[in-house]
Structures are given as C-alpha cells and as structure tokens.
Amino acid sequence: MSETIDSAVLEQRAAELVDQARRAGADAADAVVVRGRSRSVSVRLGKVEATEASESDDFSLRVFVGRRVASVSANPGFDLKVLAERAVAMAKASPEDPYASLADPDRLAKSYPDLELFDSRDVSTEALTETALAAEGAALSVAGVTNSSGAGASAGMGGLVLVTSHGFSGSYMATRFGCSVSAIAGEGTKMERDYDFDSRLYFDELRTAEDIGRVAGERAAARVNPRRVATQKNVTVVFDPRVARGFAGHLAGAINGASVARKTSFLRDMMGKQIMKSGIAVTDDPLIVRGASSRPFDGEGVSGSKLSMVEDGVLRHWFLSTSAARELGLETNGRGVRGGPAVSPASTNLALEPGSISRDDLIRGVGTGFYVTELIGQGVNMVTGEYSRGASGFWIENGEILYPVSEVTIASNLKQMFMALTPADDIDRKFGIAAPTLAVEGMTIAGT
Incomplete structure (x- = not known):
C-alpha cells in the first residue's frame, strides 16, 4: 500500500x-x-x-x-x-x-x-x-x-x-x-x-x-449431485490442505500455555510424551522472511526463534508469553500477542511438517475412505479433545476419488486423531498455519 x-x-x-x-x-x-x-x-x-x-x-x-x-x-x-x-x-x-x-x-x-x-x-x-x-x-x-x-x-x-x-x-x-x-x-x-x-x-x-x-x-461443479453414505466406523478420513490447516490450528490451541495453565487443554499432561507418530514434526518460526505471521519481536518486545513444537512425534514446547510462562514455572519463548491491552500466547508461522508421500499416493493407499473439503460447525471440545463436525467432500474407493458426498458427520477424539495421522508432501508455507493433505485413520462417519 x-x-x-x-x-x-x-x-x-x-x-x-x-x-x-x-x-x-x-x-x-x-x-x-x-x-x-x-x-x-x-x-x-x-x-x-x-x-x-x-x-x-x-x-x-x-x-x-x-x-x-x-x-x-x-x-x-x-x-x-x-x-x-x-x-x-x-x-x-x-x-x-x-x-x-x-x-x-x-x-x-x-x-x-x-x-x-x-x-x-x-x-x-x-x-x-x-x-x-x-x-x-x-x-x-x-x-x-x-x-x-x-x-x-x-x-x-x-x-x-x-x-x-x-x-x-x-x-x-x-x-x-x-x-x-x-x-x-x-x-x-x-x-x-x-x-x-x-x-x-x-x-x-x-x-x-x-x-x-x-x-x-x-x-463447485465437482460437488453437484452429492450422495449420502452409510454410518460406519474405522474409516480413514483425508483432510484437504484447506481444512487440514484448521486441524493444525486445533493443535496450536491445545499447546497454548494459557490453556495449559487454566487446565482447559486436553494435552495439558502430555509434555515430553508421544502425541503423534514417530517421524512427524510440528514447527513454529516467527522469523521467516515474508512469512504470513512473521514478526521481529512479540507483543512484549521479546525475540522469538524457531521452535520444534513436536519433534519425532513428541511434544516439546508450549506457546508462552511472560505471564503464562510464570504461571507454569517456565520462561517465555517470545509468543506473546497483544489483543488490545492484554497479552496472551499464540503461534506464529506454525507448520505441521510434510511427509515423504505424495497426495495421490496417500489417497491410493487409503483404499476406501472419505476426502473432506469442507467442515461445518464448531464441534470441538478443547478440554476433552472430543471431535464431531459436519463435513462434505468426496468418497474414495480403490484409492480413487469417485463421487461427491454431503450431509455427514465425522467424529473421533483429537488425541486419537493426532496419533493416527499421516501427512503428505504438499504443504503451502505461505499461510500462517500450514499443513499438507492429512490422512487420519479410525474415524467414525455418521450418515444414513
């Protein structure tokens, strides 16, 4: 401008x-x-x-x-x-x-x-x-x-x-x-x-x-004439990157130090423990050049640095401002954000790091499943991790996307979903919360 x-x-x-x-x-x-x-x-x-x-x-x-x-x-x-x-x-x-x-x-x-x-x-x-x-x-x-x-x-x-x-x-x-x-x-x-x-x-x-x-x-054209699917358990749900970013946002909320201090996070007792499969990483970096959520200092004037929030599937850090850190007996890591006069911790450039498999190969490996392109509602309980949201997208059979699906609900628990996810390699890092296509095994679909 x-x-x-x-x-x-x-x-x-x-x-x-x-x-x-x-x-x-x-x-x-x-x-x-x-x-x-x-x-x-x-x-x-x-x-x-x-x-x-x-x-x-x-x-x-x-x-x-x-x-x-x-x-x-x-x-x-x-x-x-x-x-x-x-x-x-x-x-x-x-x-x-x-x-x-x-x-x-x-x-x-x-x-x-x-x-x-x-x-x-x-x-x-x-x-x-x-x-x-x-x-x-x-x-x-x-x-x-x-x-x-x-x-x-x-x-x-x-x-x-x-x-x-x-x-x-x-x-x-x-x-x-x-x-x-x-x-x-x-x-x-x-x-x-x-x-x-x-x-x-x-x-x-x-x-x-x-x-x-x-x-x-x-x-829009691909969604015309959607079908309903039967209620079933143990379904692999594949999240399009557009909705996978929101899924990664649930992790950001769960490892927010203020939520942990208030005991309103379902991951509050998981520091140093396995929350995802081995090999999966989640990073947060405020210093990416031209990053969507980059900042040279946080809302308290503290320098931040790149953090491996999840390393090899193990939770390593909370997002911390000064007050949240002190309440937890820790030190700030430069994630304080000003919301008017208040300061609270938040992520910067958060990335659920990509895996080594392509999106197409990931879908082929699913066999039968549900490819989600849109989520509806706010059915996520961050205290317990219970997850239930309306969804639409496409049905997968024999590893191929076949026809549009609507009016279904997908459900599980975020703890289980984090442990059951597999990332593809198609990440777009230009968003403040970035994630590739994600396959999550073992979900329940409520349909007809």
Whole structure:
C-alpha cells in the first residue's frame, strides 16, 4: 500500500504515555499502538457491489503497581496525563496478579532482522476491482457453474508500535493482500457452492485471479449431485490442505500455555510424551522472511526463534508469553500477542511438517475412505479433545476419488486423531498455519 510509514511519531507518543504512567505512580508500564489500514472491493455478476476503506491507530496502556495491573485503551487525540492517571487508579483498585509483569529485560530484542513484511507497491482501488472481476469471470466460465456468490479483493496494512518502561522501543509494519471468489454450480434444489482464495504479504505473489476463479468454479461443479453414505466406523478420513490447516490450528490451541495453565487443554499432561507418530514434526518460526505471521519481536518486545513444537512425534514446547510462562514455572519463548491491552500466547508461522508421500499416493493407499473439503460447525471440545463436525467432500474407493458426498458427520477424539495421522508432501508455507493433505485413520462417519 502506498503510504509513508513514519512510526517515529507513534513511538514518541507511546513513550510519553509510559512516562506519564510512571509519573502517576506506576512501577512499570508499557504502551502499544496497533495500526491498521484496509481497502476492499466486492463484486457480483460483473458489477461492483461495495468498496470499503478503514484506518485506525489504537493506543493501549498497561500499568503495574506492585502486583496489581490494569489496562486502558484510547483512540488518537486522547490526553496522555488523564489516561495514565486513570490506568494507575484502576490498578490500585485491582486484585493482585502474581504472574503479570513486563518481560525480563534480558529477554528483550536488542536488534532484529528485516523480514520483508511490507510491500510498498501502490495497489489502487481500480486494480483491486479488476482482480475481483477477473476472478469471478474465471469462475463463471467453468462448465457447470451457473451463478456467483461474489468475489472480492483487498489490500491492507497492519503493524505494532511498542514502548516499555524498562527500555524497549520498536515497531514493525506488514502488508496483506487477498483475493477470493465463491461460485455456484447446478440448478434449483441441486445447487452447490464452493470457493477459493489466496492471501499474501506481497501483491505480486498472489496466485492469479484467473487461477483462483477457475479453482473455485471447478470445486463447485465437482460437488453437484452429492450422495449420502452409510454410518460406519474405522474409516480413514483425508483432510484437504484447506481444512487440514484448521486441524493444525486445533493443535496450536491445545499447546497454548494459557490453556495449559487454566487446565482447559486436553494435552495439558502430555509434555515430553508421544502425541503423534514417530517421524512427524510440528514447527513454529516467527522469523521467516515474508512469512504470513512473521514478526521481529512479540507483543512484549521479546525475540522469538524457531521452535520444534513436536519433534519425532513428541511434544516439546508450549506457546508462552511472560505471564503464562510464570504461571507454569517456565520462561517465555517470545509468543506473546497483544489483543488490545492484554497479552496472551499464540503461534506464529506454525507448520505441521510434510511427509515423504505424495497426495495421490496417500489417497491410493487409503483404499476406501472419505476426502473432506469442507467442515461445518464448531464441534470441538478443547478440554476433552472430543471431535464431531459436519463435513462434505468426496468418497474414495480403490484409492480413487469417485463421487461427491454431503450431509455427514465425522467424529473421533483429537488425541486419537493426532496419533493416527499421516501427512503428505504438499504443504503451502505461505499461510500462517500450514499443513499438507492429512490422512487420519479410525474415524467414525455418521450418515444414513
């Protein structure tokens, strides 16, 4: 996005806010500015339906008075002194929190690399419109596609400015571009819908609009005239990478240090134990150049590094911020994320690493099974690991994808699913959570 990025002004204002907090009686404080700019275009059937634009600089101040902590937020133009005094007064009236504090000074980033997160290219509203129209046109040109649910293209910028009372001051900005299209195939009560999308930090690295539209149209057309399948147990379910990323996200939630500390994770007692087959690895790396979720430092100013979260099937790490780490008797690993004034741990560039088998060979090896392309509902219990979700996709027989299937439910337990999964080699690392095609044995399908 074409905009002069001058974070110095925001850093200076954040530093003044921290200074006012100390003057008001805070023992320690940090201030963060979350910057956002976005522009998007939506089209349907060759016409522009909407264009939207937004921008914001949201300030948050967190103060510590002894073991008491409070946070306040404000928009630009606020009175620094008034906001700081209010935050300190709130902290003095708050209950003690034995785990909340700034990160240890020796963990703060002293320097950090250029991760090439910002695309300075000027992508106009007209260019976004052309991209969305081209994607929809490609979808509508696919045989069997009868209508469009619309297409869109977007350009955005986001970033973080962080200043702490113990000497950290830094900022980074990242751009994000996207294109999506939803196509409809079939007629009347037999219509089926599907979609495709792409999202990248650099506009020129997006898949072409024509490719996105074509794939969306082909997916929709392939789903026409779906069948039902009988209820059965011990079925191998194959997750398309599009849904496999969500499956990997369940692992990210289960190894989140805050959930472990609250005892709301079904993996809370599994550190150092086997949770996947030998040979399977899960990594998390905040320092990937042009990575979707890369960052030079976390929401507390801590440097992060690449971690093998699961190594040879064994769980090795939790995602930890300072407070979550202290509650568990550990040290932060630079995974703190700012959600407004609050800090909580989260993954960065998480990858369920690929195996050595191709997608086609993986499917051939299944014999009979269910290839899932879409999941419905939120039937995942992160406390117990129970998993039950509506699904649609394609039936596999004799190692070949034969016909579309809908209106079924797949069920198991995530602990069992993690131990029974086999990854293919087709990973796309351009997403913040990346996973290849996954085959999971031993699931139950509820159908007719």
